[in-house]
Amino acid sequence: MLNVDRTRCVxxxxxxxxxxxxxxxxxxxxxxxxxxxxxxxxxxxYCPADxxxxxxxxxx
Amino acid sequence: MKQDRYxxxxxxxxxxxxxxxxLLTHSGYTALVVxxxxxxxxxxxSVKYKGFTLPTGALYVETGGVVEKLFKEVGAPFAVxxxxxxxxxxxxxxxxxxxxxxxxxxxxxxxxxxxETAAVLTAIRRAFAWQEPxxxxxxxxxxxxxxxxxxxxxxxxxxxxxxCVNFRDMPAGEFIRQLKFxxxxxxxxxxxxxxxxxQELVGVVEAGGGRVWTSTRARSIVVRxxxxxxxxxxxxxxxxxxxxxxxISSAGPHATVDLAGSGHFEKGYLKELKEKVHPLAYxxxxxxxDRPLVDFPGVMVVPEGRRQMTMMCTSLAYPEFAPPGxxxxxxxxxxxxxxxxxxxxxxxxxxVGDLKQAIPGFDDRAEILHVSYWQKDWPMYxxxxxALTQKTPVENLYNVGDGVAPLVPLGLPACAETARxxxxxxxQRLKPxx
Numbered sequence: 392m393l394n395v396d397r398t399r400c401v402x403x404x405x406x407x408x409x410x411x412x413x414x415x416x417x418x419x420x421x422x423x424x425x426x427x428x429x430x431x432x433x434x435x436x437y438c439p440a441d442x443x444x445x446x447x448x449x450x451x
Numbered sequence: 452m453k454q455d456r457y458x459x460x461x462x463x464x465x466x467x468x469x470x471x472x473x474l475l476t477h478s479g480y481t482a483l484v485v486x487x488x489x490x491x492x493x494x495x496x497s498v499k500y501k502g503f504t505l506p507t508g509a510l511y512v513e514t515g516g517v518v519e520k521l522f523k524e525v526g527a528p529f530a531v532x533x534x535x536x537x538x539x540x541x542x543x544x545x546x547x548x549x550x551x552x553x554x555x556x557x558x559x560x561x562x563x564x565x566x567e568t569a570a571v572l573t574a575i576r577r578a579f580a581w582q583e584p585x586x587x588x589x590x591x592x593x594x595x596x597x598x599x600x601x602x603x604x605x606x607x608x609x610x611x612x613x614x615c616v617n618f619r620d621m622p623a624g625e626f627i628r629q630l631k632f633x634x635x636x637x638x639x640x641x642x643x644x645x646x647x648x649x650q651e652l653v654g655v656v657e658a659g660g661g662r663v664w665t666s667t668r669a670r671s672i673v674v675r676x677x678x679x680x681x682x683x684x685x686x687x688x689x690x691x692x693x694x695x696x697x698x699i700s701s702a703g704p705h706a707t708v709d710l711a712g713s714g715h716f717e718k719g720y721l722k723e724l725k726e727k728v729h730p731l732a733y734x735x736x737x738x739x740x741d742r743p744l745v746d747f748p749g750v751m752v753v754p755e756g757r758r759q760m761t762m763m764c765t766s767l768a769y770p771e772f773a774p775p776g777x778x779x780x781x782x783x784x785x786x787x788x789x790x791x792x793x794x795x796x797x798x799x800x801x802x803v804g805d806l807k808q809a810i811p812g813f814d815d816r817a818e819i820l821h822v823s824y825w826q827k828d829w830p831m832y833x834x835x836x837x838a839l840t841q842k843t844p845v846e847n848l849y850n851v852g853d854g855v856a857p858l859v860p861l862g863l864p865a866c867a868e869t870a871r872x873x874x875x876x877x878x879q880r881l882k883p884x885x
Contacts, residue, residue: 402799402824402826404822407821408498408500417821419822420795436489439828439829440828
């Protein structure tokens, strides 16, 4: 499962541009629309603040 | 671990890093640039989103200045198209076009008598001709010594927003220096977006035998005997050591220390870093509409809202940035503080509220495409100019970019200028391996 570390997220919204499922929103901070996220994890590479992570539950 | 060697390695493929590498390869050095992101340009890049071309950070670049000169020097095309620089102030429901000559006097004369206008202009003339104001006082507090007129204060609040800094965060001395520096400058954008401009620098680097690796994270800067010897990167899931005669970091001075290890830096430097290098925050709201939301083709200043704001119907000057039949408006605003903890979502609410007040019928005519909040590790500026020098206490380890800007230039010109300073030093101290 994809998670946002709100202490690291700057709200730049770069992840929004690159999400193929349109599952991310940025309004001062990033939010995941869980039901739309297909866990492709493309956004992780595009986050300049290293604020997006896959949780342990998602990896297993 | 696999090893490789270049004359210089550069961490970060933003404007500072790519300008450095382009100057180096143009001078016969081998250079490798690495960036953790999958694209080049950093905060000076652009993306395609829903048919629009939107920036990752910088919105425009000055034309005829240090950036363009550097591009020309290394042989990179600089296909930036300027837009009209005249400002229009939207105040009290009316629009006031600011004449390009005598504009400040003209604008103030709408809201103040001759005596009050003269008091402010005299203070500015003296600051230009005799002594700049102190850096220890904000522009707002400096102006309050000369006027209490809310409209005049709003005009300056709008002007400083054009420099993308909060009225209360901008030191008075810095504002005056920026005004002097900006005299006669024009600005523009690449019609295909900033990414296309930055790819021109990549072309120079690669033509000169250098390499630019994206999706490559710098793990550490290797320091031995007090000198930088290279970097360790993670590329394609493997660690790789790159040896180099010098390391240039465009990742920001704080990240440079983290990568090299703070134990290699003098305590005085670390104290200055902590006290002086504070990122400045800014917000950009991008809006789509069928018809232009403002008719003015240049920058419109909206200084009387809860937050200082500037906006431009970018698609009037750059139709290429919007898909057919659509227009793009970009509004830029300074959050309440760059330095205090804020509820960033509430700040965006406030800024969007101001935008809706500034544009009649916003809810019926417009759709918010995207909101960018630049702060912390991805800021508007990493620091105000003059915070730190480009050399670090670690021999052959340099910083470039807006975190180590020399006095005067902000943003992209600062990135180009620091690249020029650092590469000039490297050329004196190191010979290309050939």
